[in-house]
Amino acid sequence: DVKVTQSSRYLVKRTGEKVFLECVQDMDHENMFWYRQDPGLGLRLIYFSYDVKMKEKGDIPEGYSVSREKKERFSLILESASTNQTSMYLCASSWGGRDTGELFFGEGSRLTVL
Amino acid sequence: GQNIDQPTEMTATEGAIVQINCTYQTSGFNGLFWYQQHAGEAPTFLSYNVLDGLEEKGRFSSFLSRSKGYSYLLLKELQMKDSASYLCAVKDSNYQLIWGAGTKLIIKP
Numbered sequence: 001d002v003k004v005t006q007s008s009r010y011l012v013k014r015t016g017e018k019v020f021l022e023c024v025q026d027m028d029h030e031n032m033f034w035y036r037q038d039p040g041l042g043l044r045l046i047y048f049s050y051d052v053k054m055k056e057k058g059d060i061p062e063g064y065s066v067s068r069e070k071k072e073r074f075s076l077i078l079e080s081a082s083t084n085q086t087s088m089y090l091c092a093s094s095w096g097g098r099d100t101g102e103l104f105f106g107e108g109s110r111l112t113v114l
Numbered sequence: 115g116q117n118i119d120q121p122t123e124m125t126a127t128e129g130a131i132v133q134i135n136c137t138y139q140t141s142g143f144n145g146l147f148w149y150q151q152h153a154g155e156a157p158t159f160l161s162y163n164v165l166d167g168l169e170e171k172g173r174f175s176s177f178l179s180r181s182k183g184y185s186y187l188l189l190k191e192l193q194m195k196d197s198a199s200y201l202c203a204v205k206d207s208n209y210q211l212i213w214g215a216g217t218k219l220i221i222k223p
Contacts, residue, residue: 004156040122040215041215042118042201042203042212042213042214042215042216043157043201043203043211043213044213045210045211090156090157098208098209099144099205099209100205100209100211101162102147102159102162103147103149103157103159103211104159105156105157105158106156107155107156108154108155108156
């Protein structure tokens with residue numbers, strides 16, 4: 001079974017803190033994605049990566065950065081957390097290329113910024 | 115702009131049938147996904163349609179009409195464990211996924 005593991009299920013941070021969210025997948029997928037999920041809204045893409053060292057901006061990249069140094073790991077970084085970044089963050093992976101197939105999601109990381 | 119519309123919430127009875135609709139307006143179309151998400155859990159893949167017609171998979175079926183920009187997910191013989199949110203997502207001409215806000219399905223005994 002494909003497994004996508006997110007490092008923290010729940011985090012509470014203070015405004016201005018740096019936040020790292022880590023995601024690891026064990027199926028050798030080329031593609032990895034970071035989404036945020038907020039009530040009443042569809043999943044919104046923050047960043048994605050089609051290969052190691054590659055990254056592309058999604059729909060809402062402002063205030064976020066990512067790192068993909070190894071194929072299996074995709075990290076989301078909030079350089080200076082703000083209250084409007086309080087959200088559920090979902091990592092996903094899939095087989096390669098732009099014409100992505102089924103996405104496999106992690107359990108999510110619920111971040112609260114005070 | 116690109117838009118995916120789904121009902122916010124639906125209620126159905128255990129053992130019955132429910133149809134969850136999804137209409138979309140996107141720049142191009144390269145496929146439509148349905149995912150199930152139980153509260154507090156990860157979304158999991160249910161179905162993928164790229165051609166018109168009905169795809170059946172056990173108790174769940176998904177239908178697509180590209181000319182109408184419309185899909186539905188049909189759930190038969192509803193069980194309590196089907197209580198979840200159902201997410202519709204369309205792959206646009208740039209192969210980007212556009213997501214609906216999801217439909218929360220409540221099953222009553």
